Amino acid sequence: MGRRKRNIAEAKDLYDNSKESNALFEKYYTAQAMLPEAEWPVFMTAMRRAYLSHSESPVSVSLLKLLRTRYLEDLLSLTDIRPPEPLPWYPSGMAYQLHTNRLAIRKINELQRLHSFLVTETETGHITRQEAVSMVPPLVLDVRSSHRVLDMCAAPGSKTGQMLELLHRGDDSEAGRSSGELPDGLIVANDVEPAHDGRAYMMVHQLKRLHEPLLCAVFPRRSACPSPSFVAAPRWTAWRPLDRVLADVPCSGDGTARKNPGVWRRWKPGHANNLHLTQAKILKRGLELLAVGGRLVYSTCSLNPVENEAVVGKLLLETEGSVELVDVRPLLPGFKSLPGLSSWKVMGANGTLFEKYSDVPVGRDHAYLRPSFFDEGYKDLPMERCMRVLPHLQDTGGFFVAALEKRRHLPWMNPPSGTRRRPQRLLRMPALRMDAQFKRPLEMSPKSKRRRFNEDPFLFMGPEHPVWRGISETFGIDSGRFPCGNVLYRCETSKKRHLYLVNDCARRLVQGNPELKTVNMGIKIFSVCDDAEYKGYRPLQEGLSLLEPFITLRRIRVPRCDLLVLLEHELPFSDRFTEATRTAWRALTLGPVVIDYRRDGEDAQQLPDVDLCLAGWRGRTTLRAYMNRHERLHLTRMCGVEDLVEIRGKTAGQGDGEGDDEDGPSDDEEAVEPPAAAAAADGNDGEAE
Known part of the structure; x- marks a missing residue:
C-alpha cells in the first residue's frame, strides 16, 4: 500500500x-x-x-x-x-x-x-x-433586506452569519456597499449570558469575523430565565414586531450521532422528555415577538417527535388558528426530506413505550410524562408540512424543520374588549423600546438595580462632535452624506479608542433600551492613532468598504505590481514602488492613507479581477498596508500568486531589514486572534448542536 x-x-x-x-x-x-x-x-x-x-x-x-x-x-x-x-x-x-x-x-x-x-x-x-443540513433553517426563513430578525438561540453563530449574508442578498448588496448604503434590516443574535456556556463565547468570536453593521449580539440576564438551559428573548413590545424569528432550540442532538459518536453512549429517552417544555416556551415566546404576517422557523438536530412534532402541535393548538404551519419545500428544490409524523409513541425512563397518555401508570416513576408529549389532539393538524431530514437521504446529519406564519394576533395577546387582561409574560424583563425619541428612561426596581451590568454604554456621535469634525476634515468626509449620527463609541470620559458604525435600526435599538446588555455591535471603522508625528484616527480595513465611497482625501492609487509589493512586504520602502506611486506618496504628509487598486487599464484576464481598497500608512520612508497574516494570504490568492513564504511566519517582513522601521503605530486591534480562539474556530467545522 x-x-x-x-x-x-x-x-x-x-x-x-x-x-x-x-x-x-x-x-x-x-x-x-x-x-x-x-x-x-x-x-x-x-x-x-x-x-x-x-x-x-x-x-x-x-x-x-x-x-x-x-x-x-x-x-x-x-x-x-x-x-x-x-x-x-x-x-x-x-x-x-x-x-x-x-x-x-x-x-x-x-x-x-x-x-x-x-x-x-x-x-x-x-x-x-x-x-450542511444546519444551513436549511436560514434559507426557509426567507430573509429580506428590510427585515428585523431575531436569532433566539444564536450560539455558536453559524446560522446568524448565514442570515446576514441573506439579508444583504435581499437587495443588490454589491451596489449598496459601493455607494455606502446599508440595508434597513437588523439581526439580533441572542443567547444566555456566557458565564457557564462556552458556546456563547464561540458565537462572539464567530460574529466578530463578519464585520457587519447590521448585527447586534445580546445576552439577557440569566436570572430572567426559568432554567439554566432556557434561552431567553428580549421583550420588544413598544416597537413594531419582528419580521423573522429563528428558534434553533437546545435539543438532545441525536441527529448528530455521525459527527458526535458520544451520542450513542449517552442517549436516553429522558433527554428529549426533559427538554420538551423548555422548547415549547422558546417557541411560544418567539411567536409573541413575531409580527402578523411574519415567519418563525423552529428547528432541532433531533429525530425525536417529543422535541419536534409534539412541540409544534402544542403551540398550534394553543394559538387557536392564529398561527399556520406552512410547507417551505418549494424554497429548496432538490432537497430531500420526509414529511412530519402524524402519530408516534413515547418512551418512559425504563424503556416502556406508551401510545396514549391514558396508558401511563400513575406514580412518581412516570410523573414527568405529560399529555403534550403524545399525538392525541395533534392528528388533525397538517404535520406533513414539517420537514424531517434523515442521514441516508442525502448523506447529511439528522434534522427537523417547521415553518410557522402568524396570521393574526395570538389569543392571549388580544383580549376581548372590556377586559383588562394583560398579555402573558414568560420572562420578567423590561420592555424593549425601539423609538429614538422616548419620554423617560426605563425605571428599574431596587432589586434589578443591584444587577446592573458592568458594560460601557453605547454613545453616539453627530456632525458637531469634536472627534468627528477632526476625522471628517482629515479624510474629506461630507458629514451631510455620511450617516455620522450612527457612529458610536463605548468610552464616555477617556480617549475614544475605537469608533463603530451601525444602521438606523440598530441605533434605535440601543437608544431605546439603555439596560440591554449588548456585547457586540456594528462594524469597527476608525481606531485612535497616537504616533509621535501624527495624532488622530485612522480607518480600519474591516470597515473600509463602507467608508471608501465617502473618503476624498489621503488616497493613493497603485497598479498591480505595487499591490504585490504591499502584500509581500510588511514595511516596503518607497523606492520599491513605481514612479507614479512614489509621486503620490511624496504629495502626502505622514499618517494614515487609503490605498486603491482599480482594474481600469489592466488586462481583463489579470488577477485580482475585483477592485480593492486597503487601509495603509504613509511613513517617512515606507508605505504599508495594515492587515494581519490571514488577510494577506487571502489577497495573495485573489491576485493569483502562490502563498508567499514570508507571510506564513509571524510577521510578513521578517528578514527584510524592515521590521525596525519606526513608521506608524502598532496594529494591536487588528492582530491575529489568540491561539486558543483560533483553534476553537478551526475546530468548529459545524454547529455544535
Whole structure:
C-alpha cells in the first residue's frame, strides 16, 4: 500500500463509528415507524458511518471561482475520496460539501492546500464551515433586506452569519456597499449570558469575523430565565414586531450521532422528555415577538417527535388558528426530506413505550410524562408540512424543520374588549423600546438595580462632535452624506479608542433600551492613532468598504505590481514602488492613507479581477498596508500568486531589514486572534448542536 493510500485509510479509521449502538435508541425509533421497514438498515448504516460535512459559503463570486479552479484540482486526482461538489439545493451554487472528516483533511498531503485555504478564509470571514443540513433553517426563513430578525438561540453563530449574508442578498448588496448604503434590516443574535456556556463565547468570536453593521449580539440576564438551559428573548413590545424569528432550540442532538459518536453512549429517552417544555416556551415566546404576517422557523438536530412534532402541535393548538404551519419545500428544490409524523409513541425512563397518555401508570416513576408529549389532539393538524431530514437521504446529519406564519394576533395577546387582561409574560424583563425619541428612561426596581451590568454604554456621535469634525476634515468626509449620527463609541470620559458604525435600526435599538446588555455591535471603522508625528484616527480595513465611497482625501492609487509589493512586504520602502506611486506618496504628509487598486487599464484576464481598497500608512520612508497574516494570504490568492513564504511566519517582513522601521503605530486591534480562539474556530467545522 502506498503512503498516500495508507494516510487516507488511517484518517478514515480515526472516525470509525461502525460498532456504535444503543438498544434503547433502536427500540424507540423502530417503534415510530418513521421509515419503511426496508429502509431501516440503510438508515442505521448511515447513522453509524462517521462523516463530517463542511459547507463553504463564499461571499464573493471571485472567491468561489478561485476555489473551483485552483483548490479543488488536487482532490480530483484522488480516487479514494469523493471530490467536493456544490450542494444542489443551495442558491446560486454558493455552498460546497466535502465528503470526508476534518482529521482526514489535515492528515492527507493532497488536502493540505485546501485545509490551509479553509482556515485562512474562515478567519477572514469569507467562508463559513458548517454542517450542511444546519444551513436549511436560514434559507426557509426567507430573509429580506428590510427585515428585523431575531436569532433566539444564536450560539455558536453559524446560522446568524448565514442570515446576514441573506439579508444583504435581499437587495443588490454589491451596489449598496459601493455607494455606502446599508440595508434597513437588523439581526439580533441572542443567547444566555456566557458565564457557564462556552458556546456563547464561540458565537462572539464567530460574529466578530463578519464585520457587519447590521448585527447586534445580546445576552439577557440569566436570572430572567426559568432554567439554566432556557434561552431567553428580549421583550420588544413598544416597537413594531419582528419580521423573522429563528428558534434553533437546545435539543438532545441525536441527529448528530455521525459527527458526535458520544451520542450513542449517552442517549436516553429522558433527554428529549426533559427538554420538551423548555422548547415549547422558546417557541411560544418567539411567536409573541413575531409580527402578523411574519415567519418563525423552529428547528432541532433531533429525530425525536417529543422535541419536534409534539412541540409544534402544542403551540398550534394553543394559538387557536392564529398561527399556520406552512410547507417551505418549494424554497429548496432538490432537497430531500420526509414529511412530519402524524402519530408516534413515547418512551418512559425504563424503556416502556406508551401510545396514549391514558396508558401511563400513575406514580412518581412516570410523573414527568405529560399529555403534550403524545399525538392525541395533534392528528388533525397538517404535520406533513414539517420537514424531517434523515442521514441516508442525502448523506447529511439528522434534522427537523417547521415553518410557522402568524396570521393574526395570538389569543392571549388580544383580549376581548372590556377586559383588562394583560398579555402573558414568560420572562420578567423590561420592555424593549425601539423609538429614538422616548419620554423617560426605563425605571428599574431596587432589586434589578443591584444587577446592573458592568458594560460601557453605547454613545453616539453627530456632525458637531469634536472627534468627528477632526476625522471628517482629515479624510474629506461630507458629514451631510455620511450617516455620522450612527457612529458610536463605548468610552464616555477617556480617549475614544475605537469608533463603530451601525444602521438606523440598530441605533434605535440601543437608544431605546439603555439596560440591554449588548456585547457586540456594528462594524469597527476608525481606531485612535497616537504616533509621535501624527495624532488622530485612522480607518480600519474591516470597515473600509463602507467608508471608501465617502473618503476624498489621503488616497493613493497603485497598479498591480505595487499591490504585490504591499502584500509581500510588511514595511516596503518607497523606492520599491513605481514612479507614479512614489509621486503620490511624496504629495502626502505622514499618517494614515487609503490605498486603491482599480482594474481600469489592466488586462481583463489579470488577477485580482475585483477592485480593492486597503487601509495603509504613509511613513517617512515606507508605505504599508495594515492587515494581519490571514488577510494577506487571502489577497495573495485573489491576485493569483502562490502563498508567499514570508507571510506564513509571524510577521510578513521578517528578514527584510524592515521590521525596525519606526513608521506608524502598532496594529494591536487588528492582530491575529489568540491561539486558543483560533483553534476553537478551526475546530468548529459545524454547529455544535
